[in-house]
Amino acid sequence: MSEFVRICPKCQQQNPEYEHVCQSCGQFIAMEMAIQKPEGDKATTTPPVAEETHTTPPPISEQKNPQHSGNTAF
Numbered sequence: 001m002s003e004f005v006r007i008c009p010k011c012q013q014q015n016p017e018y019e020h021v022c023q024s025c026g027q028f029i030a031m032e033m034a035i036q037k038p039e040g041d042k043a044t045t046t047p048p049v050a051e052e053t054h055t056t057p058p059p060i061s062e063q064k065n066p067q068h069s070g071n072t073a074f
């Protein structure tokens with residue numbers, strides 16, 4: 001799946017190719033060349049929480065909270 005974006009020359013914001021103005025600063029970008037969006041670079045369009053996979057707590061932490069599910073059979 002390929003996605004084309006227009007890079008704002010003013011603030012480097014990645015805007016959809018159909019956009020004529022920058023979504024961030026309002027810079028006129030209709031004359032900018034649409035380029036293929038680089039893969040893996042989603043930091044500008046997605047919440048940072050989506051990339052925080054390395055901060056996932058270990059599964060053992062779930063065993064320390066038996067009251068969470070109400071399972072008293074432990």
Ligand SMILES: [Zn+2]
Pocket residue numbers: 008009010011012013022023024025026027
């Ligand atoms: Zn901009």
